Amino acid sequence: MxxxxxxxxxxxxxxxxxxxxxxxxxxxxxxxxxxxxxxxxxxxxxxxxxxxxxxxxxxxxxxxxxxxxxxxxxxxxxxxxxxxxxxxxxxxxxxxxxHPVELLPHARDAVQFARQEHVIILITKGDLLDQERKLAQSGLGDLFHGIEIVSDKTPQQYSEIFAHHATGVAQGLMIGNSLRSDVFPMIEAGGRGVFVPHGHEWALEHAAPPTDHPRYHALADLSGFATLIRKIEHG
Structure with a gap:
């Protein structure tokens, strides 16, 4: 299949x-x-x-x-x-x-699970040097097949990134804590968006979740990531 x-x-x-x-x-x-x-x-x-x-x-x-x-x-x-x-x-x-990097609970497990059968890409925005520093300190850098540090996250950016690294955005999934940056533009591009709230939200990233959209998913935290991926693949 x-x-x-x-x-x-x-x-x-x-x-x-x-x-x-x-x-x-x-x-x-x-x-x-x-x-x-x-x-x-x-x-x-x-x-x-x-x-x-x-x-x-x-x-x-x-x-x-x-x-x-x-x-x-x-x-x-x-x-x-x-x-x-x-x-x-x-x-x-x-x-x-x-400031030292502190991984969130289940972060390493989620990344390691994802890379078993999928291309995994880190897609982050912000200052290039700072993001490279944090990635190096996180100990996760070698797990990713691709690293994309972008100035902003847009539907076009997601389309280009998933086309470059894999088979296109339609077979892609993006997971993140920002509805505005990680979920909405990914869904608009034609992929799946997964919202996992952090608890501390920057006001400029606030948005209402698209709960009725068929390609929108939400998790309480990364502990449920593997179950969600299995459900999407086999559901």
Whole structure:
């Protein structure tokens, strides 16, 4: 019997290893540094607006986030932010880039199971150097048949990636913690999308799940991954 899936794509941040909670910890530190100028809620709204504005300039990742914090600090203090605060924000960004990688539960098992009978591809967006560092530290790098670090995730990107590495997006599956980046564009491209929530979600990635779509699947965590793949292949 021909397999329904030829390739499986894995998101990286907050799917295979923790990431967003580090951003939230840094945001708390940011709020402490600017507490004399504004309340946390207002500061986070201004920071989110800056991140949204800057995505097209800086892309996704720690470097763009750090620059957005600095921009927000300048705005909320009307240009009065101390150089020492800017220095602390830059150091906070460097700390994020040095932070050790912590795999999520069942991540290694899921990747190892997938590669037994499928082409597996890591598809992640963000800063190239930081993503390469995290992949190397994760110990998962050698398991993947392909690594794709992209500036954004779109239906066209998924179509091209699954055509390049396997038999096309129609026989592909993408699993990740972001409906907006990992699930919606994959389904639009003609493949299957699997949502596995992390618990810490970046506001710019929030979306409502397409629960009625036949190519949409959801898991509570990666422990159910092997069962889902068997169901898709043999169901």
């Amino acid at each position: 021909a397999r329904k899936l030829s390739a499986i794509g894995f998101d990286a941040d907050d799917t295979l290893w923790h990431n967003e909670r580090l951003f939230q910890m840094t945001q708390s530190y940011f709020a402490e540094l600017l507490a004399d100028y504004t309340d946390r809620e207002t500061l986070m709204e201004r920071l989110l607006a800056a991140e949204r504005r800057n995505l097209g300039h800086y892309g996704f990742g720690v470097k763009g986030f750090t620059l957005s914090m600095i921009e927000t600090a300048i705005e909320v203090t009307q240009g009065k932010v101390a150089a020492s605060v800017i220095e602390r924000l830059l150091e906070a960004g460097r700390d994020m880039l040095r």
